Amino acid sequence: MxxxxxxxRKAVLAGAGAVGIAAAAVLLPQAYAGQDGARSDASAPRxxxxxxxxxxxxxxxxxxxxxxxxxxxxxxxxxxxxxVVGDNNEIDVRVKKAGAVPRSVDNSASELSAAKSALxxxxxxxxxxxxxxxxxxxxxxTADRTVxxxxxxxxxxxxxxxxxxxxxxxxxxxxxxxxxxxxDAIFGGGARCSLGFNVTTQDGSPGFLTAGHCGxxxxxxxxxxxxxxxxxxQEAVFPGAGDFALVTYDDPATEAPSEVDTGDGRxxxxxxxxxxxxxxxxxxxxxxxxxxxxxxxxxxxxxNYPEGTVTGLIQTNVxxxxxxSGGALFTADGSxxxxxxxxxxxxxxxxxxxxxxxxxxxxxxxxxxxxxxGGDAGAGAEDSGGVANNGGAxxxxxxxxxxxxxxxxxxxxxxxxxxxxxGTGAGGPDEVGGDDAQGDAVGADDGALHN
Numbered sequence: 001m002x003x004x005x006x007x008x009r010k011a012v013l014a015g016a017g018a019v020g021i022a023a024a025a026v027l028l029p030q031a032y033a034g035q036d037g038a039r040s041d042a043s044a045p046r047x048x049x050x051x052x053x054x055x056x057x058x059x060x061x062x063x064x065x066x067x068x069x070x071x072x073x074x075x076x077x078x079x080x081x082x083x084v085v086g087d088n089n090e091i092d093v094r095v096k097k098a099g100a101v102p103r104s105v106d107n108s109a110s111e112l113s114a115a116k117s118a119l120x121x122x123x124x125x126x127x128x129x130x131x132x133x134x135x136x137x138x139x140x141x142t143a144d145r146t147v148x149x150x151x152x153x154x155x156x157x158x159x160x161x162x163x164x165x166x167x168x169x170x171x172x173x174x175x176x177x178x179x180x181x182x183x184d185a186i187f188g189g190g191a192r193c194s195l196g197f198n199v200t201t202q203d204g205s206p207g208f209l210t211a212g213h214c215g216x217x218x219x220x221x222x223x224x225x226x227x228x229x230x231x232x233x234q235e236a237v238f239p240g241a242g243d244f245a246l247v248t249y250d251d252p253a254t255e256a257p258s259e260v261d262t263g264d265g266r267x268x269x270x271x272x273x274x275x276x277x278x279x280x281x282x283x284x285x286x287x288x289x290x291x292x293x294x295x296x297x298x299x300x301x302x303x304n305y306p307e308g309t310v311t312g313l314i315q316t317n318v319x320x321x322x323x324x325s326g327g328a329l330f331t332a333d334g335s336x337x338x339x340x341x342x343x344x345x346x347x348x349x350x351x352x353x354x355x356x357x358x359x360x361x362x363x364x365x366x367x368x369x370x371x372x373x374g375g376d377a378g379a380g381a382e383d384s385g386g387v388a389n390n391g392g393a394x395x396x397x398x399x400x401x402x403x404x405x406x407x408x409x410x411x412x413x414x415x416x417x418x419x420x421x422x423g424t425g426a427g428g429p430d431e432v433g434g435d436d437a438q439g440d441a442v443g444a445d446d447g448a449l450h451n
Contacts (some may be wrong), residue, residue: 006264071424112139116131125154200368211326213325283329289320297352299315309376314355319351
């Protein structure tokens with residue numbers, strides 16, 4: 001969606017922006033094929049889009065029970081890979097007949113989920129993270145450069161106690177931080193963030209989504225530093241069960257097109273909200289660094305920021321920097337995936353980056369992408385070990401304008417359960433202080449939120 005507010009008197013000019021969609025595609029990764037490839041026989045792996053993989057896993061995953069060890073989408077081969085615990089020929093045959101690729105692993109999805117829960121109890125320290133990695137059938141634990149001494153010993157001991165082959169630790173060269181500062185920049189309370197996606201609220205009013213840590217830093221937001229406010233925060237969650245805020249435009253006549261402004265007058269139409277998936281190609285837009293792309297590496301991540309723990313985030317290798325907070329994570333075919341939260345590194349060194357899933361933010365805020373009657377009802381990934389709802393990544397039910405959006409365009413098999421990658425800190429020079437915000441409370445954090 002466009003990050004720029006367009007009043008009705010300017011709406012006549014908006015149509016010209018559609019010409020930029022084709023030009024913007026040159027900057028973006030190729031979308032997955034919309035149709036499944038043909039199979040040479042009934043048991044051969046089937047080429048499919050990420051959305052088709054999500055639909056398949058929804059049907060297949062629930063049948064596998066304790067034999068299920070997670071799954072992911074192989075974007076290169078366009079195949080769904082399903083982890084199967086041990087040598088179970090019956091399960092292998094079932095997976096193959098469905099058109100997916102079975103892979104023998106040691107750890108079940110439920111065992112990996114239990115390992116994450118143990119880490120949450122024993123090793124929740126700032127600068128750490130954990131998420132299920134279905135490609136390696138392990139819990140991936142990440143520690144940033146601040147984790148040293150007793151905190152490192154505590155983390156290492158917790159991982160060791162999980163048993164051999166259950167988890168591994170990797171070091172991050174940077175420091176996990178929120179990216180508060182500023183697709184289009186928005187300003188509030190001395191802070192700068194990025195607008196994520198325009199939405200329609202429950203009562204039909206225009207609004208937009210951004211990061212929750214932006215929403216707790218300031219109640220009103222403007223298009224220019226020191227400018228008059230254009231929007232007011234209605235709901236903000238940070239820290240706690242997410243990092244998102246719903247802001248409504250103060251002028252009810254504001255046109256809020258469902259587009260992402262990719263710079264230089266180019267836009268990409270956003271047709272739906274979709275769940276993320278491990279292995280999925282995604283694009284991020286932020287007002288500081290512009291367009292960047294990469295892949296989803298983990299889901300349902302738990303991030304231990306200095307301001308508090310945030311759960312349910314998407315982990316990626318897409319770079320971001322201070323000011324990109326709240327910016328859009330989307331796919332080339334127009335699916336809204338996430339809102340930039342935080343991470344480590346920058347767009348020179350790289351690092352880990354975390355995003356609030358759009359589907360869960362929309363559900364919690366009672367909003368929808370676009371202004372159509374159909375709305376968006378993409379279901380969030382909930383279950384453990386790479387499964388949404390007990391083994392299936394749910395199809396996105398909604399669609400703008402009442403049209404059927406079909407399955408989530410970006411939903412992938414690697415949907416993960418409770419816990420995930422952690423992040424800490426806040427980047428940028430100008431700090432926004434305040435009282436500690438607990439859970440879903442709206443207010444400034446005692447940890448520094450940087451501009």
